[in-house]
Amino acid sequence: MSQPYRLTDAGTAPDPILVEIIEGYLASVEMEVETAIGRTSRSPMIRDAHDYRAGIHDRNLRKLTGRSYSALVHPVVRDYPIETMKPGDVFFHNDVYLSEGGIGHLPDLCVTAPVFHDSGNGPEVVGFVQAFGHHDDIGGAVPGSMPSHATSVFEEGLMVPPIKLWDQGVPCEQALKIMTRNSRMPDSLAADLDAECSACLMGARRMAELFERYGRDTVEACFDAVLDKTTETFRREILSKIPEGTYTWEDYAEHDGVEDPKLHTQRITLTKTSADDPDGERIVLDFHGTAPQAKGPINHCGDYADGNFLKKWLAPILRNLADTPERMAELDVNEGVVPLIEMRFPPKGTLLTPEFPAPTNARTFVILRLLGVLAGVVAKAVDGRMPADQETIRYTGVYGDDFDGEPYLMREVLGGGSGGRYYADGEDTIHVVPDSRNLPSEFSESRFPFVVERLGLAVDSGGPGRHRGGLGYEKQIRMLKDAHFMSIADRSILACWGVKGGKAGQPFSVTVDPGGPREREVDALADAEPVRAGEVIRIRTTGGGGWGDPLARPYDEVRRDVLWGKVSVDGARRDYGVVVAGGADEPRVDVAASDALREELRRSRPAEPFFDRGPGYATLAAGATAAEVDWL
Structure with missing residues (x-):
């Protein structure tokens, strides 16, 4: 199967050295656009947490670029034909249901700038530079525009279908007035949009220089070659590792903010076809069996444009089949993966095919869980030679009035x-959004009325295994003024699963006033939990699942984990059968006692399942109704 929508005839063979040069140029422009946004934006979510992406199309x-995912240009071109575009135009949209699947929830704002080249007949569109990211607030029922109790998209903020935000270099002040008026953080929103539009226009100029230097025909031939290379590389190095056949796996979100957890x-269902198949060698991902759309905001619109966005979103998981970690890091995911993946969606009305106006602000519960479902189904096909389940994303934050009486909103995307x-072993405190990060404590304390008392690893959170799961964060903040805490998080009941005998990691949790007179657990979906001045909020994020039998983990690795504070002395005994003497500061393994303990544990434990979902799964599965079981 070849790359569709080619710009040049199949068989065109540009200079391979020039292909490498242009591929590097594209990556450089993408990085320059992102750097410009990071330096000139204002909101903590964009400037400091780096929850945004750029893309070249x-x-x-x-x-064309493969460092990360990006949104789609399709909805812009659908509403504004290419021949009507002018140099200096910038388009904007965030409407989930009118984004062709490229926007997941309303706080993700997307700007698109066309690239122009004059081949002698006047300026013509030859490409697009796009940026989209998660912004602080676009209106709606709660600060941050992610109401956990929403039952329709109308509660989630301002919906903007594709519009022309800049017309030939002139910003549309009327549209900006409407958007900033609907935001609780109007100054930040205006500054962020200005940064993103200006950065994309700069990127468009850089791309125009590329066409000027080499000519349109040569550059477009190189574009085709870049994508052809990705298609062939993934077919040869990745798809070849998956045996022909059909495999099924499923996972679950645990709550939707409206109904009780379930x-x-x-x-x-993954089917690997053969090279003799009439449509060519590929993988078919069938999502039938996905549950009905939720009443709450965990739905994701994934079926638009034949799943174009979802294909590029999920494909990075397949890189884990590369021969070496170094090779995995070298494999870019661009449009070249699209011909190798076919998607089959259930009818409208499921979590992945919701009907308007179903709410979507917590769609991460679906779109990020699908990464794990794909990893699990591939693991079944390749006898477990895939990572155990990874962390999922969660948004936490506080809001209120600062010491000057001004409203503030602190939102953070903590990894796991x-x-x-x-x-x-798995990596600790990984952020799903590439290059994103936690907010620096020094910045937070200087801007918001709280103190960060601890930011470190959550001990024992990684799933036990021959190769341990990565650890999540533990963050403790002490409020200096009364405020409200908010959370949009999953994996608070269900854990990241382990594989091949590995155990599940620890789930997400939030405790207010731990050890104090008002100690209480806060639900993972919370819009406005009151927190008094002086109280501590303790956040623990998810640990990754373990891989392989934890009783096969070498003693010296367990001792090192105890020394480094990743596994407690009690955890070493309970999870790994290792008796540690001397305490955490100078741990020593009692080999004879550990040998005896491991032998006892092996004799007494039941047969190890291929996947371990953790204790929360049994709790929710036991409460499933007969109708729900039909979906399991």
Whole structure:
């Protein structure tokens, strides 16, 4: 199967050295755009947490760069034909249901600038530079525009279908007035949009210079070659590792903010076809069996444009089949993966095919869980040579009035542990959004009325295994003024699963006033939990699942984990069968006692399942109704 929507005839063979040069140029422009946004934006979510992405696309709307995912140009071109665009135009949208699947929830704002080149007949569109990111507030029922109790998209903020925000270099002040008027953080929103529009226009100029230097025909031939290379590389190095056949796996979101916790199923049936198939060698991902759309905001619109966005979102998981970690890091995911993946969606009305106006602000519970479902179904096909389940994303924050009486909103996307791998432990405190990060404590304390008393690893949070799951964060903040805490988080009941005998990691949790007279657990979906001045909020994020039998983990690795504070002395005994003497500061393994303990544990434990979902799964599965079981 070849790359569709080519710009040049199949078989065109540009200079391979020039292809490498242009591929590097594209990556450089993408990075320059992101750097410009980071330096000139204002909101903590964009400037400091870096929850945004840029992307370069050709005139046929194909994503050319592969550092990360990006949104889609399709909805802009649908509403504004290419021939009507002018130099200096910038388009804007955030409407989930009119984004062709490229926007997941309303706080994700997207700007798009066309690239122009004059080949002698006047300026013509030859590509697009796009940026989209998660912004502080776009209106709606609660600060941050992510109401956990929403039952329709109308509660989630201002919906903007594709509009022309800049017309030939002139900003549309009327549109900006409407958007900033609907935001609780109008100054930040205005500054962020200005930064993103200006950065994309700068990127468009850089791209125009590329066409000027080499000519349109040569550059477009190189674009095709870049994508062809990705298609062939993934077919040869990745798809070849998956045996022909059909495999099924499913995982679950645990709550939707409206109904009581239950299993919201996301299912993938993967079929690997042969090279002799009439449509070519590829993988078919069938999502039938996914649960009905939720009443609350965990739905994701994934079926638009034949799943174009979702294909590029999920494809990075497949890189884990590369021969080495170094090779995995070299594999870019651009439009070249699209011909290798076919998606089959259930009818409208499921978690992945919701009907307007179903709420979507917590769609991460679905779109990020699908990464794990794909990893799990591939693990079944390749005898577990895939990572255990990785962390999922969560938004936490506080809001109120500062010491000057001015309103503030602090939102943060804290990472968690990635899954253990067949060759190594999982990584600690990984952020799903590439290059994103936690907010620096010094910045937070200087801007908001609280003190960060601890930011470190959550001990024992990684799933036990021959290769341990990565650890999550533990963050403790002490409020200096009365405020409200908010959270949009999953994996507070269900844990990141372990594989091949590995155990599940620890789930997400929030405790207010731990050890104090008003100690209380806060639900993972919370809009306005009151917190008094002086109280501490303790946040613990998820640990990744373990890989392989934890009783096979070498003693010296367990001792090192205890020394480094990743595993407690009690955890070493309970989870790994290792008796540690001397305390955490100078741990020593009692080999004879550990040998005896491990032998006892092996004799007494039941047969190890291929996947371990943790104790929360049994709790929710036991409460499933007969109708829900049909979906499991």
